[in-house]
Amino acid sequence: QGNFLADNNPSRDTLEIKFSQAITRISFVFATVEAEGLPGDQPSLIYLNALLGTTTVGSTSTRGTWPTGGDFYPQGTLTYDSGGQSFDTVKIDVPYQGPTEAVDFMVDTIIIRTA
Numbered sequence: 001q002g003n004f005l006a007d008n009n010p011s012r013d014t015l016e017i018k019f020s021q022a023i024t025r026i027s028f029v030f031a032t033v034e035a036e037g038l039p040g041d042q043p044s045l046i047y048l049n050a051l052l053g054t055t056t057v058g059s060t061s062t063r064g065t066w067p068t069g070g071d072f073y074p075q076g077t078l079t080y081d082s083g084g085q086s087f088d089t090v091k092i093d094v095p096y097q098g099p100t101e102a103v104d105f106m107v108d109t110i111i112i113r114t115a
Helices: none
Strands: 014-033 045-052 055-063 075-081 087-093 104-114
Touching: 014 045, 045 075, 055 075, 087 104
Parallel strands: none
Antiparallel strands: 014 075, 014 087, 014 104, 045 055, 045 087
């Protein structure tokens, strides 16, 4: 841990991961790239859409938490469990949520469960 996967484009992107076999669960650590706002401001949402081919199986979203002690970006864990429904692709993004919200994200420690 401590080394995140991030793109080199400083704008909003979607990370699409296609798996070579069907899975039913994914979990990963993330950080949203944003500056801490005013006291009480919440970090931006990060979204995950799970697909089987081109058909959406389900989706989820969550927020990180502002860290203490030197780390700058909100961090957390996002988990999606399909309840046994297979999927083979995930799309992860932080869509536009306002001018002071996250502009990008990083992921680490991706753990899956195969179907």
